[in-house]
Amino acid sequence: MKRRAANDAPRLLVLALLLSMLTPAAAKDYFRVQQVETRLADGIFLMSALVDYRFSPEALEALENGVPLTILMHIQLRRRGAWVWENSLVDLQLRYAIRYKPLSERYEVFRLPGAGGRSFVSQDAAIRALGEISNIELVSAERLDPDAEFEIHFQTSLDIEELPLPLRPIAYLKPSWKLSSGWSKWPLTP
Numbered sequence: 001m002k003r004r005a006a007n008d009a010p011r012l013l014v015l016a017l018l019l020s021m022l023t024p025a026a027a028k029d030y031f032r033v034q035q036v037e038t039r040l041a042d043g044i045f046l047m048s049a050l051v052d053y054r055f056s057p058e059a060l061e062a063l064e065n066g067v068p069l070t071i072l073m074h075i076q077l078r079r080r081g082a083w084v085w086e087n088s089l090v091d092l093q094l095r096y097a098i099r100y101k102p103l104s105e106r107y108e109v110f111r112l113p114g115a116g117g118r119s120f121v122s123q124d125a126a127i128r129a130l131g132e133i134s135n136i137e138l139v140s141a142e143r144l145d146p147d148a149e150f151e152i153h154f155q156t157s158l159d160i161e162e163l164p165l166p167l168r169p170i171a172y173l174k175p176s177w178k179l180s181s182g183w184s185k186w187p188l189t190p
Helices: 002-022 026-030 057-064 123-130 165-173
Strands: 031-041 044-053 069-079 090-101 106-112 118-120 132-140 150-158 184-187
Touching: 031 150, 031 184, 044 123, 044 150, 057 069, 057 090, 057 123, 069 132, 090 123, 090 132, 106 123, 118 123, 123 132
Parallel strands: none
Antiparallel strands: 031 044, 044 132, 069 090, 069 150, 090 106, 106 118, 150 184
């Protein structure tokens, strides 16, 4: 009987590790969507957002050591009260990056694909700028039913797939790398 218990120990360890990876991480509180606004300009709905990015100490340490951090923003425009199986009118995935350039001692924030962006002297200013999203084109007003109400579903997260290969296994296993805002809903208003 004792021999069987000894054989079960590795299985239980693997099971515990898998369960810890499947449980929701508390790190989702690190990113918070504070505001999403829309406006109508020349028949096109434009979206602006304000996101409070609070990176974990591990992510900030990687940034300080020259590892660029990529942010994935997922934006959907849906009819209010739409069923899960209904298609979104808009489904965008935008990618932004923040990196530190040690030689110039500056931080850079830019939209991907692309290499150039805005430059900042301090980390705080760069992270604040990363969270200021403006004038994203969503949809033309003529595509929307005037009698229906619509809402924007917005989520932002750290894209672990863009980390350097040696860092990815650690990022997959540690909750401090699973940084996300979770989904939030905001009304589409002209």
